[in-house]
Amino acid sequence: MKRKPFLVQMLLVIILLLSIASCASPTDSGNSGGGGNLVIGAKSFTEQDILGELLAQQIEAKTDLKVVRRLQLGDTLVCHNALLSGQIDLYPEYTGTAFSTILKQKTLGDVKEVYRQVKEGYAQQFNLAVMPPLGFQNTFAMIVRGDVARSLNLKTLSQAAQYVPQWQAGFGYEFTERQEYANMVKTYDFKFTKAPRLMNLGLLYRALLQKQVDLVAGNSTDGQITRSDFVILQDDRQAFPPYEAAAIxxxxxxxxxxxxRTALEQLAGKVSPDEMQHLNYLVEGELRDIKEVVQTFLKSKNL
Structure with a gap:
């Protein structure tokens, strides 16, 4: 899939920001109104809906403030610009995305250093605060079937490199155009004898389960991973940047x-990768109500 021209992307950002603004008029603090003290935004996918609701319920439970939810806003640039314009007060982001997409920095594998630079960069350039990470990363994940991993005793991407020429890989349409893909191929010297099969992201896991492909590129917190006997191969040479989830x-x-600030700091380290996988599965796999899923999770953490 070809990327949209820059001017088209910016036009979409402007249109979406105008639609956000039309939903509620700003208050004197720069927030959207609509009966709340502050507004939480989120990007347009399930995990962001869950995290947005998590932040909202935590604030409502620990303060006397009312929260307006403006979820499903769009992509990173839409949420970031909505934050800068005061149409929203906070949203959940990933450090790797902030590092590369917003701060325009090259890939870096050091988790703590990426967080440090994002926190300092956002404070200096945008007057935005980066809260402590929630406890998990949603990074790219190379995944194989469990029976393959066990039979070959595979745990890492370094170990998998020798088998890649024999495998049929399956990737989303845009993955092979991303810098992360190039970093992976170079770092592990992957030699794809067969051209990777490009397909819709929603079909990747089905194709892996049905043995149409042997290796797929997913996300480390995908709910589908918990449903099937799949194994994430460890990125032992840090080809992918860290993507810690944190509120901005x-x-x-x-x-x-x-x-x-106090309410959000209480969430630091409270969501493990396995727990985020499970929350995604409950919403996507079992079609549970997001508010109830989040409420139950917070109670389990005594929050």
Whole structure:
């Protein structure tokens, strides 16, 4: 899939921001109104819906503030610009995305250093605060069937490199155009004898289960991983950047409502990768209500 021209992307951002603004008029603090003290946004996929609701329920439970949810806003640039314009007060982001897409930095594998640079960069350039990570990463994950991993005793991508020429890989349409793909191929010297099969992301796991492909590129917190006997191969040479989930908040919001910082800091390290996988599965696989799923999770953490 070809990437949209830059001008087209910016036009879409402007249109979406205008649609956000039309939903509610700004208050004196720069927030959207609609009966709430602050507004939480999120990108347009299930995990972001869950995280947005998690942040909202935590704030509502620990403060006397009312939260307006503006989920399913769009991509990273839409959420970031909505934050800068004051149409939303916070949203969940991933450090690797902030590092590369917003700060325009080259891939770096050091988790702590990426977080440090994102936190400092956002404070200096945008007057935005990066909260402590929630406890998991949603990074790219190379996945094989469990029977293959066990029979070959595979745990890492380094170990898998010798088998790649024999395998049929299956990737999403845009993955092979991303820098992460090039980094992976170079870092592990992957030699794909067969051209990777490009397909819709929703079909990857079905194709792997049906043995139409042997290796797929998914996300480490995909709910489908918990449903089937799949194994994530460890990125032992750090070809992929870290993507720690963390809330990004306007400093103006934290100054007006300092209790929000305390509430969000209580979520630090509370969501493990396995737990995020399970939450995604409950919503996508079992079609559970997001609010109820989040409420149950928070209760299990005594929050």
């Amino acid at each position: 908040v306007r400093e103006a919001t934290l100054q007006k409502y300092p209790q929000v």
